[in-house]
Amino acid sequence: MEQPSRPSRRPLGSLVLIAAVLGGSAAAFAYTGGWLSPERLSRERVVASLGPPGGPAPGHRRNHTKGICFTGSFEANGAGAALSRAPMLAAGSYPVIGRFNLASSVLAQPDGAARVRGLSLSITGPDGSEWRTGMLSAPVFPVSGVDAFYALQMAVRSKEPGAMQAFAAAHPEIAGFGGWAGSAPWTGSYAEESYNALNAFIFTDAEGRGHAVRWSVRPEAVPVPVPKEQIAAKPPDFLGDEIKARLAARPVRWRMTVTEAGPGDPVADPSKAWPEGRRTLEVGTLTVQAIQEEADGPCRDINYDPTVLPPGMRPSADPFPAARSSAYALSYERRAAEAAAYPRTAPGGRP
Amino acid sequence: MTAARFSPVQRLLHWLMAACILAMLFIGVGMVSTISPRYLALVSIHKPLGIAILLLALLRLGLRLRRGAPPLPAGLPAAMKLAAHLSHVALYGLMIAMPLLGWAMLSAEGYPIVLWQGLRLPPILPQDIGAYALLRQAHGLLGYAFFAVILAHLGAALFHALVRRDGVFAAMAPVAGRAEE
Ligand code: HEM
Ligand code: HEM
Numbered sequence: 024m025e026q027p028s029r030p031s032r033r034p035l036g037s038l039v040l041i042a043a044v045l046g047g048s049a050a051a052f053a054y055t056g057g058w059l060s061p062e063r064l065s066r067e068r069v070v071a072s073l074g075p076p077g078g079p080a081p082g083h084r085r086n087h088t089k090g091i092c093f094t095g096s097f098e099a100n101g102a103g104a105a106l107s108r109a110p111m112l113a114a115g116s117y118p119v120i121g122r123f124n125l126a127s128s129v130l131a132q133p134d135g136a137a138r139v140r141g142l143s144l145s146i147t148g149p150d151g152s153e154w155r156t157g158m159l160s161a162p163v164f165p166v167s168g169v170d171a172f173y174a175l176q177m178a179v180r181s182k183e184p185g186a187m188q189a190f191a192a193a194h195p196e197i198a199g200f201g202g203w204a205g206s207a208p209w210t211g212s213y214a215e216e217s218y219n220a221l222n223a224f225i226f227t228d229a230e231g232r233g234h235a236v237r238w239s240v241r242p243e244a245v246p247v248p249v250p251k252e253q254i255a256a257k258p259p260d261f262l263g264d265e266i267k268a269r270l271a272a273r274p275v276r277w278r279m280t281v282t283e284a285g286p287g288d289p290v291a292d293p294s295k296a297w298p299e300g301r302r303t304l305e306v307g308t309l310t311v312q313a314i315q316e317e318a319d320g321p322c323r324d325i326n327y328d329p330t331v332l333p334p335g336m337r338p339s340a341d342p343f344p345a346a347r348s349s350a351y352a353l354s355y356e357r358r359a360a361e362a363a364a365y366p367r368t369a370p371g372g373r374p
Numbered sequence: 375m376t377a378a379r380f381s382p383v384q385r386l387l388h389w390l391m392a393a394c395i396l397a398m399l400f401i402g403v404g405m406v407s408t409i410s411p412r413y414l415a416l417v418s419i420h421k422p423l424g425i426a427i428l429l430l431a432l433l434r435l436g437l438r439l440r441r442g443a444p445p446l447p448a449g450l451p452a453a454m455k456l457a458a459h460l461s462h463v464a465l466y467g468l469m470i471a472m473p474l475l476g477w478a479m480l481s482a483e484g485y486p487i488v489l490w491q492g493l494r495l496p497p498i499l500p501q502d503i504g505a506y507a508l509l510r511q512a513h514g515l516l517g518y519a520f521f522a523v524i525l526a527h528l529g530a531a532l533f534h535a536l537v538r539r540d541g542v543f544a545a546m547a548p549v550a551g552r553a554e555e
Contacts, residue, residue, distance in 0.1 A: 028449060028540040037536035045385050045529050052521055055400045057407035066409040122432040152494065169409055283434065326485060330414060334492040342411050349405075349413040359507040 064173055066349045070357075072176035073128045082365025083175050085354035087141050087157070089132050090124030092264045092320025095274070095311040097146045103281060106234045107226035109335035112150030119309065120145045122250060122322035123213045123266065126159060133259035140262070141216040142240065143327040144309070154335035155325075157347075158218035158240065162211030164293035165200040169346040193270035196294040208248030211257070214275045214311075215246040217337055221293040222347075223284065223339045224288045235284040235339055237297070240277035240309055267314050277309040291340040317367045326355040380446035381547045387411055387434045389548050394427050395469060399521050406514075421476070423487040428473035435466055447540045468520045474498075475516065479509035 031037055057063050073079075073086045080088060103112030105269075111117045125132050126139035142162040147153050166172050171194050178190035191197050198275050210216060219239045226234045258264070269275055282303045289295040317323050330338055330348040338344040358365075382400070398420065405416035446455055480487045481497035482505040486493050499505060535543035544550070 028447060028538060030539055031537050034537045037532075041529055041532045041536065044532060045525050048525060052400065052403065055407070056403035063407070064409060069409055125480050151486075152492075184393070192382065310444070324501060327485060332485055335488050338414060345411040345414040346409045348417070349409045353406075356507075356510055359503045359510065361481075362507060 041082045043124075047304040064170060066346075066353050069169070069173050069176075069346070070350050070353050071174055072180075075129045076180075076279040079128065080365075081361040082358055082363070083130055084358060085350075086128045086129050087124040087126055087143075088120045089134075089142075090143075090281075090317055091266070091321070092317050092322035093119075093121045093123065093266075093311045094313050094315070094321065095119045095121065095309065097307055097309050099307035102304045103363055104229070106228055106236060106281060106283065106304065107231045107332040107335040109154060109226070110150050110152060111146045111154055112335070113332060115149070117146050117148060119147075119311075120321045122325075122326060123262070125262075131259070133255075133257075135259075137258045140213060140216055140218075141324065142213070142216075144326075145322075145325055145327065145331075148333055152329050152364070154264070154325050154333050154336065155331035156220055156238070156329055157327045158220050158238075160216040160218055161200060161221075162203055162217075162219055163199045163296050164221045164343070165197050165198045166194055167292040167294040171196075172346075180300040192337045196292075197204040197258070199296070199328070208246070209251050209254045210246045211249045211254065211261070211265060212244065212269065213262050214244045214269055215242050217241045218277075220329075221291045222343045223293070223341045224332070224344070225279070225337050225339045227335050227337070229282060235288070235290045236281050237284075238306075240279045243278065263314075264350065266311075270311065270314055275311045278305055278308050279309055280304065281306050282313055291342065293341060293343055316368070318365065319367050324359075326351050328352070379547075379550075380443065381437070382439065383435055384434070385546055385548060387437070388429060388546055391427060391430050391434065391469065394423060394430070395520070396471075396524070398423055398427065399517060399524075402517050421487065424476050425489060425495070427469060428477075431466070431469040431473075435470070438466075440470055443473055444545045446542065450540070450542075456513040458530070461523055462528070464523050465527060468516060468523065471518060472513065472520060475509055475513040479506055482506035482509055 029253050049079050055057050057065055070085050084090075095118075097119050099114055101112070101114030103109070104114075121373060122143040124141040124143065125134065125140050127137050128238050132371050141157060142160075143155075143157045144155055145155045166175055172195070174190060175197070178186045181187075188335050191201075192194035216241055220237050223237050226236050228234065266275070271320045280303050282297060282304075284290050284297055288297045288301070303347075315321065328351045329344045332338075362366050379385070401416050401420050401423075405413055405420060408416075446458060450458075477487060477495060477498050481499040482502050484497075484501035487497070488492055531543050531546075534540055535547075
């Protein structure tokens with residue numbers, strides 16, 4: 024069996040070759056991992072850019088940090104089946120774990136100071152597949168690309184005079200969001216807001232046809248405008264307290280709509296609304312039944328990654344869902360590592 | 375033919391898996407560094423390919439236990455034999471542990487493990503963010519350890535092939551080399 028060894032008489036060349044192969048492989052690995060190009064926009068830099076001045080709150084989400092959990096259901100009316108074969112769009116009732124939140128990375132953010140409010144949903148279908156979505160009360164996103172999102176964070180936190188003006192000059196798309204933020208009425212309740220997915224996704228129907236869509240939920244409650252000064256003067260947790268009190272009386276509902284893009288509509292740019300009059304289907308009703316404090320609630324340890332989608336839905340050319348998936352994974356990894364800093368308050372709370 | 379070689383199936387599995395595992399390591403470090411649309415493309419290869427590696431590794435371990443390996447040359451120093459043995463145990467351990475850790479950590483996150491349109495793996499752990507934190511860290515650290523062991527393995531294989539020329543490389547070479555003619 025033994026092979027006679029014929030050792031190389033002049034091994035130096037071979038050793039140099041071996042060193043070059045190993046060194047080259049290590050360098051290629053380091054390059055792929057981004058360690059040789061710190062100027063690349065990594066998810067670490069994007070997530071770090073969200074950080075409030077005192078640093079992120081350990082154990083908490085790196086953005087939309089303050090929030091409150093809820094449980095409820097989504098009653099699909101079946102109309103959505105025309106656009107997607109997702110199991111939770113077939114007529115039926117499906118369980119929901121959700122989260123009301125503020126679009127801010129400050130844990131102690133007073134409820135009255137957040138211009139944008141968020142609603143996160145995880146809807147589970149009968150086959151166990153999930154549809155996760157994080158939606159905003161704004162009708163458009165401030166920026167059209169991920170680089171611009173990062174630049175916006177830098178400008179907002181910049182101490183340099185004129186940083187925001189310079190940003191707006193370079194990213195005129197922010198005017199759409201700015202117009203809404205400056206003129207839309209504030210409301211005194213999570214239940215009186217519409218929430219919009221903003222990002223576009225592709226729905227696939229039973230025939231295999233794709234449809235570029237965005238979805239929203241519209242409140243059953245009639246929004247009552249409240250002057251900004253009055254909102255600012257409310258107690259710091261008034262939105263959480265209000266929704267608890269409202270739910271004690273009766274469930275709170277929204278109607279979910281799905282809007283299909285027309286030819287040429289900006290699918291890849293969440294800063295641009297699609298024209299009025301696009302085909303819009305009402306696909307069901309979201310009902311919130313109970314509220315739980317986040318520390319012990321079921322939404323706490325969920326990663327509302329918008330690319331967690333059931334069969335019949337997938338990301339589109341919109342670059343944000345991929346960027347969010349990457350950033351939320353890092354945020355989740357960080358807060359998981361720090362979970363001891365955010366203990367549960369109730370013994371035996373759901374993990 | 376003078377030297378004993380691994381069986382053709384074993385050699386095929388070796389080189390197929392070498393390519394897959396190297397790809398996985400590069401995909402892994404590449405995807406966690408990016409926030410571009412490539413992230414989703416890479417993750418959607420990472421998960422099914424990782425599970426494929428798990429299945430291939432189990433098949434390969436079975437073959438290795440049944441068919442064994444050609445003996446190392448008698449003249450090989452004991453320290454090198456020990457290093458060879460330990461590194462092979464590490465390689466088998468990692469190619470089974472890494473996919474299991476990936477699967478387990480997503481289970482502990484409560485994150486659906488979709489391999490392909492509509493093909494979803496069941497969770498192998500209940501949702502538990504503390505367990506997730508440990509498993510996620512292990513998946514990352516062992517990933518780097520895996521790459522280091524593979525580099526050592528590659529260096530040793532080339533050393534056998536180019537410097538010692540003792541038939542060890544030929545035993546796993548995809549095609550019979552000159553040493554055996
Ligand atoms: C590249 C752009 C974005 C970045 C880097 C980013 C970053 C983040 C991060 C790090 C979190 C915390 C995730 C966690 O720990 O679970 C978060 C939460 C959230 N984001 Fe984004 N985000 C982006 C764009 C968007 C967009 C376009 C929307 C809405 C259309 C959105 C809506 C939300 C909502 C609703 C939450 C709360 C999720 C929850 O309740 O857990 N984000 N974001
Ligand atoms: C041979 C098998 C595998 C290898 C060599 C491997 C390797 C890697 C590496 C090197 C990383 C980057 C770690 C870091 O820098 O922190 C990674 C991340 C990851 N892997 Fe794997 N992996 C394997 C199998 C799997 C499997 C089977 C799954 C899931 C089913 C999986 C899911 C993940 C996830 C979710 C991440 C992190 C993504 C993120 O943080 O955005 N891996 N893997």
